[in-house]
Amino acid sequence: MKTEKGVLWTIFLTFLKIGPVTFGGGYAMIPVIEREVVEKRKWLETRDIADIFAVAESIPGAIGINSATFIGYRVAGIRGALAAMIGILLPTFCIILLLSLFFLQMKGHPKMEAAFISIRATIVALIAYAAIKIGKTALVDKTSAVLILLTVIVMYFGHSFIHPVLLIAGGAAAGIGIIMLKQKLGRKTPLTKRTKRTKRTKQEPIFDYMI
Amino acid sequence: MLQLLLELFATFFLIGMVSFGGGYAMIPLIQEEAVNRHEWLDAQQFTDIIAIAGMSPGPIATNIAIFIGMQEAGLLGAIVAAAGMVLPSLFIIVCVGVVFFKIYQNKWLQSSFYGLRAIITGLIIYAAILFAVNNGLVGELSWFTASQLLIFLGSLAALLLFRKHPVYVIIASGLIGIAIYG
Structure with a gap:
């Protein structure tokens, strides 16, 4: 039996290693976390970890960080959660710091400026890509299409006086309201369109690290 | 300085609390808070930061937070911003994590996700339009x-x-x- 300190240290190191290998957060991390936690460390069973991923995806925050935190919590309580969270964040944190220093140094350099003129257009594409990806899970019926469209319109014309946080809270309330109303009208709504997680992890390739 | 750190923490804590469904949906929110309200950076700088955040490993919203924190208040700012971003999830996991398994299949919770996902998609589409216009x-x-x-x-x-x-x-x-x- 290891000491508590030893366990915390192992948790920290395990997630520290996962961070840079998988290029950060997102769905790319899931198979790696699973291998480390279930097969190598035997902290949890495959069934438990599937539940953890489902929850990690649903609560706010990045799925990779959330999964790590949750696993740390299951293994060693609050301190385990902290150890896992810091472990998974630390590599990213350092890389961002280095990149930001590099970026501030290079700022104003003509070649750099030219590169960024092009990169800005690519960022728009990246955001559009994210919209398409998440749109696939959100667009389940006509009502959800209306909700999506309404959000865009409200943000476009009302962004100066409507805070996005209100919209997000409103969205959750609207979801409940709509489903209730539809139930009264006797209609069924497909709540999700997702396939089983195991299938999805295989389908979603490594590039979905955005979340 | 202390006030700036507090502001950074509070801002990213708020964002961390609602960052459902992936970092890209948080772009309009970070823009609203960091660019329009606190004027920590301008729209073009913000786009550049997204580019850097997109190139770095790690979730994009957390990366943006670290970058803005670093730019505004150095290493301490970066730490505070990152902490603000991830602490809400930590609280949720510690407080409701275990119960969540039981209520996860709950119809009302699933219904709220139904609405949330649609709003999140709308927010990301808006972010794309916003950046297309800005650039x-x-x-x-x-x-x-x-x-x-x-x-x-x-x-x-x-x-x-x-x-x-x-x-x-x-x-x-x-x-x-x-x-x-x-």
Whole structure:
């Protein structure tokens, strides 16, 4: 039996290693976390970890960080959660710091400026890509299409006086309201369109690290 | 300084609390808070930060927070911003994590996700429109607009059809930028 300190240290190191290998957060991390936690460390069973991923995806925050935190919590309580969270964040944190220093140094350099003129257009594409990806899970019926469209319109014309946080809270309330109303009208709504997680992890390739 | 750190923490804590469904949906929110309200940076700087955040490993919203924190208040700012971003999830996991398994299949919770996902999608679409407008992708037809549109379409195709990793797409785009705008 290891000491508590030893366990915390192992948790920290395990997630520290996962961070840079998988290029950060997102769905790319899931198979790696699973291998480390279930097969190598035997902290949890495959069934438990599937539940953890489902929850990690649903609560706010990045799925990779959330999964790590949750696993740390299951293994060693609050301190385990902290150890896992810091472990998974630390590599990213350092890389961002280095990149930001590099970026501030290079700022104003003509070649750099030219590169960024092009990169800005690519960022728009990246955001559009994210919209398409998440749109696939959100667009389940006509009502959800209306909700999506309404959000865009409200943000476009009302962004100066409507805070996005209100919209997000409103969205959750609207979801409940709509489903209730539809139930009264006797209609069924497909709540999700997702396939089983195991299938999805295989389908979603490594590039979905955005979340 | 202390006030700035507090503001950074509070801002990213708020964002961390609602960052459902992936970092990209948080772009309009971070823009609203960091660019419009606190004026920590301007719209163009914000786009550049997203580019850097997209090139770095790690979730994009957390990366943006770390970068803004670093720029505004150095290492301490970066730590405070990152902490603000991840602490809400930590609280949720510690407080409701175990119960969550039981209520996860709950109909009302699933219903709220139904609405949430739609709003999140709308927010990301809005972010795309916002950045397209800010960066001159839509505008009067000129050689510049046309080249930007081509880069946009090329990048989207690389991501969507050829399934290239965003990091490579951003780097390739940078090289193309140096070639044609340099």
